[in-house]
Amino acid sequence: MEHYIVSARKYRPSTFASVVGQPALTSTLKNAIASDRLAHAYLFCGSRGVGKTSCARIFAKTINCENPGPDGEACNCCNSCNDFNEGRSLNIVELDAASHNGVDDIRAMIEQVQLPPTQGRYRVFIIDEVHMLSNQAFNAFLKTLEEPPSYVIFILATTEKHKVIPTILSRCQIYDFNRITIRDMVDHMSYVAKQEGITADPAALAVIASKADGAMRDALSIFDQVAASSRGNITYQSAIDNLNVLDHAYYKKLIDAFLANDVPQALVIYKQIRDKGFDSQFFVNGLALYIRDIMLAASPHTLPLLEVPDQLKTEMAEIASRCKPEFLYKAMDLCNTTDLNYRQAANKQFLVELMLIKLCQPLSPSQSDSGDGEGQLKPIAAFSSNQAPNQAVTYQQTEAVQATAQTVAEPAARPEPTPAVTGRLRLPTPGLSLRKTAHVETETVTAAEPHEIRSTPYTDDAVINFWHSYMQSHSTAHLLVNIMRNCQPERIDGDRFRVAVENDIQISLVNDNLGNIVTYMRNSLVNDNFSLEVALKDGPSSPKTWTEREVLAHMRRTNPQFDAFVDDFNMTLL
Ligand SMILES: [Zn+2]
Structure with a gap:
């Protein structure tokens, strides 16, 4: 039976060129090696899974390679390269300071430092999570770090640069690793899928990538899981089922409900989401991100910032074309407020429902077919270009109305080409009037009948x-x-x-x-x-x-x- 190797290991990069998502950094390292300008200590910073240890190993291999190529890469076929690739080179020593942070661990390593290489030019000492060294261990290490033997190079790595003390920082050449973008991860997973004979929908890979949160290693191990459970055919559905991710189709349907002022539909969709077992706060945050993405999709300038597959981009741009910017800002604001209030809220489901009801509101007051008495939110219609201000003002007596009335007194200039779907909301001062409107609404909804407070004793x-x-x-x-x-x-x-x-x-x-x-x-x-x-x-x-x-x-x-x-x-x- 064939031995199963996890993808993160099998496709671990063996050259600088194959490191995912760090092109600037790897080419700087290659140039330094090619021109023989090596520092004696490096600090690699960045979150987990971005390639720090892989780069350190490739670096160690490359500076010891007997026939480095003109591109500055290791040949991967000389004796030294083979030793490295098979994990038996004596020229690389790794210490994980997360689990070995004591002074004895460092002393053992310092003893190693004294031994010159028996073959090759350099011995490379990698200390992972260097910020976790104990004070004592660190003090024992400092002198060696200051004046290592000429054949020794230290590569220190950390996920938390701010915890590395200045004495170390000042002695190292510092490299900051980027988080790996979703696009880079999707590209790399597509490559791996191809090599493995697995079919994979880019939308599914994007879900996996966003779940991995910038870490390639995590992305590949999630990829393995999904590939195994979906029998080599990674579809969008199999990915979201496996990863317990909410299908973005729900968010899309919700936006449709908001735009159509369809409160019942929005509440029904929310119920479906809860029935699928999704946490409400998770849902609110997911919706916020989705709306943020819609906002990015609205402009060709920001569209490239959107880290989703092209197919989804097209869909989002279409939705964006139907949304007013004011609606999107307000929607994000409402999601954010709900998120902030979530933990304190005694009735969380109500809090989220109220948010959804409000999200259905901003576009609800009819603009062109005004005057049909649609109730409390009428004042927003006062902003409509073809409606007399006085007409609207009569529906509400809060101070917001005075403010809106003043604004409306200005001549409304722009004609609205497609009143049916897009521009129901015209808000010269959106924050002010909407907040007041929301306030009124909140009072209406929360006003409860007073009832007797029960206080039976209990044990x-x-x-x-x-x-x-x-x-x-x-x-x-x-x-x-x-x-x-x-x-x-x-x-x-x-x-x-x-x-x-x-x-x-x-x-x-x-x-x-x-x-x-x-x-x-x-x-x-x-x-x-x-x-x-x-x-x-x-x-x-x-x-x-x-x-x-x-x-x-x-x-x-x-x-x-x-x-x-x-x-x-x-x-x-x-
Ligand atoms: Zn070589």
Whole structure:
């Protein structure tokens, strides 16, 4: 049976030319080698998976090659190159400071530094994640870094340049690696697919690339996964299914709904997205990015900035042609505000729905067929070129109207060629009037009937019991139930409870369902004062997270028995 090699390893670059996405940097390195102007220490900076270690290895191989080509590349066939390519060269020593950051590790390496090469010209020492060296290790290393033997070259690499101390920075030639663009990653994956006899839709590769977030190595390992599960035929559908990515078709349908002022449709699409198990905040951010891309697609100047396959570009340019810039700015602003308010919102689904309703609004007031009494948002129609200002103003009495009225008093100059789809919104002062409009709307939507606040007493055990019954009645929400099973609410004080979870992802998942959970608990406990917050387990203490000491102090304050217990045993709380 054929031995399976992961693509990231199999297609690891072996020449500078095959390094993906760093052409300027690799050609500088090649020139330095060709003209024999080598520094004794280099610092390679950049996020993970951008080719730092690959470049360091190629560099080490090239400066030791017996027959370097005229292009400055290693020949890849001399003895030295073979040793390098087969991983048995003694002229390359790698130290991973992330796992070996102690003074003993550095001392062992310094001993190695003293040994001259038995063949070839240089010995190259690569220290990965150099910022993680302990102080002691670093001090032991500094002298060697300052005056290494002539045959030694250090290549230090880091993902966090700002953590590298100035004493190191000043002794190194610094190379900053770019994040790899989606286009470069797609091109490289297309190449790999071709070599492997795999068919791959560029749109699917773009999804993989954006998931990899600038790291080629990650892109290739995701590529392997998707290729394996889609049996060598990577389609857009197989990629988004595998990677749990929301199909951009949903965003497109939403934009159509916004432009058509179709609130029910927008809410239905949002429901479909939730039903597919997508987190609402993730959705809001995805929508924001999509709208941002539409904005880029609107102008030939910014179109090249769009990192999507050509087919999608055409589609986005078409959508952009139907959107007013004011609408796009406002839409991004609304998404951003929703994102910022998300964690605090007691009812997250409502927050997102409100955002969608607002997104359906800006284009809603009819411009040409005005006067049909479409309700509260009429003042925006006042900006329309063919409508008398007074007519609109009568619909609203907020101060915004005074502002709009003044603006409208200016003669409306431009005629609107296609009133049906595009230009329903003409906003000389878009921020002002829209904000006021939104304000009015918010009041309307949030105005709730006052009702009696239930305050039946309950025990901690009751809270735990209902916590479990919530899990039972939502057993299909596997992720949520798994998280809930591993934590349970603890009383902070009064009706305030808290659950501590493992990480940010769990926080956002629980937060996403917090509205439902709290409503369930309140109804079950028949107490509307019950509240629940989500915090990180053992995380860095945030304002909401108490230290153990605070918790104990609080327990003493609120629990006389515990206080007496501590006193009885003469315990000291540290
Ligand atoms: Zn060679």
